[in-house]
Amino acid sequence: MTTLLGVPLPALYGQLLIGLINGSFYALLSLGLAVIFGLLRVINFAHGAQYMVGAFVAFLLLRFGAIGFWWALILAPLTVALVSAIIERTMLSRLYRLDHLYGLLFTFGLALILEGLFRHYWGAAGQPYPSPPELAGGTNLGFMFLPNYRGFVVVASLVVCIAVWALIEKTSLGATLRAATENPQLVQAFGVNVPLLLTLTYALGAGLAALAGVLAAPIYQVNPMMGTNLIIIVFAVVVIGGMGSIVGAIVSGYLLGILEGLTRVFYPEASNIVVFVIMAVVLLARPAGLFGKEA
């Protein structure tokens, strides 16, 4: 059997594919963070909690409403986006004038409250969520057994990432949005409702996190702490990609997923820190991140 550094090639392909799957989650989550930071300049620490709430909404819909995965894929992000919009309007928007630190502290506190609430009512061990029956089973690719659902996650996240990128970079709505963050007074003078735009942006970012949460529910346990475990890595991904760079967030999300997958084969003990090592190296070499513009 062909080997690379003592690892059989088929096993390596398997690990690369798994890296890509994990990268899909990193990309989706860091995308939302990058959108919020790029356009609102808010470091959204509640992102992990919004991801968790997305998964929980899907779980609650199934448990109490018998509403399945496909509807949850639409309803959960909408619910989280709506709640986040209300929070942005009533609370977060008051902090825009202040230092970034206040937004960070506010969203961090929000995350703690949300996680605490869900832990209180649903326990720390988490709740099960089944894969949609349409995607049950798996396909034998020769070098590995790929669960159909995981394949679906890769495709879905790629589609969403490209759609969001196109929305912000290629449409006139996106152009207005970017202009509004560049110079809010001027854009407002053109008759654009800037606060509404910002609210929608925050809702979009939160909705993306919730979407990732619904996608994650069948793979991981629906658990109040599921966001906390992921959010730190996702922050590192955003920093590596360049704070606020949407392309950077997507590309480095997939890239780091794959790199992490490879680490798990060659030196599994380091798989939790490899992302941070790369972050440190990137910050030393390019302080603005791989795709960031120097300020």
Next chain:
Amino acid sequence: MKRFNAMSTTALSAVIAATLAAPAMAQEVSGDVVKIGILNDQSGVYADFGGRSSVAAARMAIADFGGTVLGKPIELVDADHQNKADIASNIAREWYDVQNVDAIMELTTSSVALAVQGLSREKGKITITTGAATTELTGKQCSPYGFHWAYDTHALAVGTGGALVKAGGDTWFFLTADYAFGYSLEEQTGNFVKANGGQVLGSVRHPLSTTDFSSFVLQAQSSGAKVVGMANAGLDTQNTIKAAAEFGLVQSGQQLAALLFTLAEVHGLGLDAAQGINLTEGWYWDQSDENRAFAERFQKEANVKPNMIHVGTYSAVLQYLKAVQAAGTDETKAVAAKLHELPVEDVFAKKGTVQANGRMVYDMYLFQVKAPGDSKGEWDYYNQVATVPGAEAYLPVDQSGCDTASFAAN
């Protein structure tokens, strides 16, 4: 006048006798109250494993004992140690120094249990650990006032490791959490596998709190081992099992063995993912009428069926109170002596004995999680596969590494 004098003398001596008697009574029970502290994880990864439900179990034990001991009230305090040894030590110190707590129980997480047991030895206080796994507690770091109830890594290794090899699972691959607990579980189980004629083909060490286990599961699959042993705990085990179910590990003919897994985690995971898992516990609610009745009462208090940690804590509190009663005081040395001496006979353990190193020995059971089709309803999760006699499950004192001779100095 003379008669009057006689009367006042009698009255006076009665008063003196009463005042003399009062301090004597106070010596029997310090602070006129027996105070028990439950220190465990109430908000982190082990919150369902023990947590608030264990506090409910302790409350039940106090109520079942009658609410008072030696005519004094029994008080219960509890705190969340967040799985951090330093926080736990600070709470324990405050409980002993300021609140006059007499004994601390549960102590989830090995690092916490070792730290608090060490501190309690210094302070001359009793601990009964039900939530931590390490055999060190009754091994090299044993204490004359430290007791270990419910389970330990050795019992889990014998139960799951030994029994599965006998059933034909003679080649093993380990998924091991990358810290002391994982190593010792892997090593001890591996030894049992080898002692029974099995073979360990390899292992992979994953960092604590890994979110995605699929690449580790893939490595376990390509190892070709008959049994994949999960030497990890809590959420890590749950996520391993989910990934294994997804990647068809069991369907492709491999067996999963969870080395530390209880009813609470099976409940959290659901039978779809958890079916077929082999695990060792010391107690199951559906084993007898007595257990079923207890579990029903417990469920009214805590909304869940108890696992061995919850009932273990119930038993620990009850046994401590029995020891206080038998000793006629809550003074540490006297109570510790009674704890070593008295048999444990309650809903949790039958004919349990406490070894000189503080280890409570009782029978353990190997269970296999039912398939969803075989389960008759919520909480109907286990098939009992084998009984592991206490003498096999737990290390005898001379092999434990505990220097019981040093206890005499205390």
